Amino acid sequence: MDPLCRADSRRGPSEEGSEPPWARFSAWLECVCVVTFDLELGQALEAVYPQDVKLTEKEKSSICYLSFPDSYSGALGDTQFSFRLRQSVGRGPRGVWFEDSDAYNRDAPVTMQKDQSHLYGYVYFRQVKDDTVKRGYFQKSVVLVSRLPLVRLFQSVLQVIAPEYFKLEPCLEEVCHEIDKWPTPTPGHTLLLPCMGEVIKVRIPSKDDKLGGSPVQLNPEESLRPAPLVLPSCHEQDFFQCFQSMLVHVQMLWELMLLGEPVVVMAPSPAVCSETVLALVSSVAPLKYCCDFRPYFTIHDSEFKEYTTRTQAPPSVILGVTNPFFLKTFQCWPHVIRLGELKMSVDLPKQLKMKKLAKLKTLDAKPGVYTAYKTFLHKDKALVRRLLKGIQRKRPSEVQSAILRRYLLELTQSFIIPLERYLVSLMPLQRSISPWKTPPPISPFNQEEFIATLEHAGPQLTSVLKGDWLGLYRRFFRSVNFDGWYRLRHREMTQKVESLHLQVICDADLLSWTRDKSEVEIVDLILKLREKLIQARRHQLGMRAELLEKLELSIQSIISSLPQDLQALLHRD
Structure with missing residues (x-):
């Protein structure tokens, strides 16, 4: 039997009867892969679960290369990491999760929405000596492939299942069936997820959550059951661990992320x-990082030539690499962070100084931030002193991370609040929305008009940082992040206007309006109202159910006022 097809022969256990096979599994994962080292083929897919998953050959190849360390390492043991790859053109998402209203993305924070154009890979790699293998080493990875950026959750799942699988336990088929019984990922809900005898308790954040909210708590009745593995977060990195060697550069790195710099x-x-790449991307939350990012990138990646060509400026992307070959390849890039083994000490920032790009030429280049970038904002020395004092006092990493995360959150909010305030002024006035007319359009974003508002309503109202805020905004306007933020907010504002318009229609006396109108006009009104109802239910415009029912009754009343032949036609539609 083909090893790629030897996964379960059963279909997903749709116990509900109405759900398609693997419907709940598909809400969490695209598939589970096992990647091994073959002496003739190199990295190769040993198995894929479920067997009917539709991965392209390009995706299979990328998963194989991204699931192993890029350069040979004699380090033994287990390691976990993650990657992100571009979905092949023409392949739609697995399952039914993307149909209709897409409740998950509607309710999740923008930074945690599922990705329709990329796949995430969560890897558990093991390398141990094995004399029974010609190469002398057992090398294998278990990989969870998903569209969800829930790195902490999926790493925890791997910590449960991968060690058992490496003991030659044929457990992955059963794990897939177990996941297919999980409740769907629902923002704002705390879920209990059984996994090979363990129970993982995790809360999926909601866009309505208070930023920096409290971790998951056990309910009193749960204390009587076997204790679940409680995850404080399903997605957050250890911020301080990632940034500890770059504390003096945190604000500069935040600016680079905000501006979408390569x-x-x-x-x-x-x-x-x-x-580190995932921490950099999340440093601008709650703003969504809209540029490309690859937590782990190799020379075998299908986009390698695209990202390393010297005939054009580097693209807006963050690449995480390990192969020393890249030292030479990326000499032309404007911002390079080289990390090394660091010793925890109060002098820690001195171990990673700002360096000139010209010095990034040899394989023995020292750890450092290689860039000629000049920050727009002045450095906040108080933050660095506070975190260094925490090192000196051996403050727990969780506390250090909370301090740093809160600081970056408040910095991003100070930057975004003036933009949000200006957007509100672009909305049409509610009194200008009539049930009988198309609602007025949203005014266009005028950059100079916005800049003029900063003198009295700028970031200085919420931030003590000094510097060239205006210059930072002007540079931000040229970035992919601004374009992505504005498109998203404009779509939300458009839906808000549609919601207000529909509410005005629901409150209007539609039947009286039709009394002096022709049958053509009335039928046209009915068709438009039905379309609005469909949109309201599909896009979840926040309308109360009773209002929509009231509109449905109004439509039926209007239809009843028409001749019988027209009534029959409209009821048939």
Whole structure:
């Protein structure tokens, strides 16, 4: 039997009867892969679960290369890391999760929405000596492939299942069936997820959560059951661990992320580079990082030539790499972070100084931030002193991370609040929305008009940082992040206007309006109202159910006022 097809022969256990096979599994994962080292083929897929998953050959190849360390390492043991790859053109998402209203993305924070154009890979790699293998080593990875950026959750799942699988336990088929019985990932809900005898308790954040909310808590009745593995977060990195060697550069790195600048992170291992890239991306939360990012990138990646060509400026992307070959390849990039083995001490920032790009030429280049970038904002020395004092006092890493995360959150909010305030002024006035007319359009974003508002309503109202805020905004307007933020907010504002318009329609006396109208006009009104109802239910415009029912009754009343032949036609539609 083909090893790629030897996964379960059963279909997913849709116990509900109405759900398609693997419907719940598909809400969490695309598939589970096992990647091994073949003496003739190199990295190769040993198994894929479920067997009917539709991965392209390009995706299979990428998963294989991204699931092993890029350069040979004699380090033995287990390591976990993550990667992100571009989905092949023409392949739709697995399952039914993307149909209709897509409740998950509607309710999740923008930074945690599922990705329709990329796949995440969560890897558990093991390398141990094995004399029974010609190469002398057992090398294998278990990989969870998903569209969800829930790195902490999926790493915890791997910590349960991968060690058992490496004991030659044929457990992955049963794990897939177990996941197919999980409740769907629902933002704002705390879920209990059984996994091979363990129970993982995790809360999926909601866009309505208070930023920096409290971790998951056990309910009193749960204390009587076997204790679950409680995850404080399903997605957050150890911020301080990732940034501890770059404390003096935190604000500069935040600016680079905000502006979508091309950045390469060179690290000694896939675990370090992938964690660092994900931490950089999340440093601008709650703003969504809209540029490309690859937590782990190899020379075998299908986009390698695209990202390393010297005939054009580097693209807006963050790449995490480990192969020393990249030192030469990325000399032309404007921002390179080289990480090394660091000693925890109060002098820690001195171990990673700002360096000139010209010095990034040899394989023995020292750890440092290689860039000529000049920050727009002045450095906040108080933050660095506070975190260094925490090192001196051996403050727990969780506390250090909370301090740093809160600081970056407040910095991003100070930057975004003036933009949000200006957007509100672009909305049409509610009194200008009539049930009988198309609602007025949202005014266009005028950059100079916005800049003029900063003197009295700028970031100085919430931030003590000094510097060239205006210059930072002007540079931000040219970035992919601004374009992505504005498109998202404009879509939300459009839906808000549609919601207000529909509410005005629901409150209007539609039947009276039709009394002096022609049958053509009335039928046209009915068709438009039905379309609005469909949109309201599909896009979840926040309308109360009773209002929509009231509109449905109004439509039926209007239809009843028409001749019988027209009534029959409209009821048939």
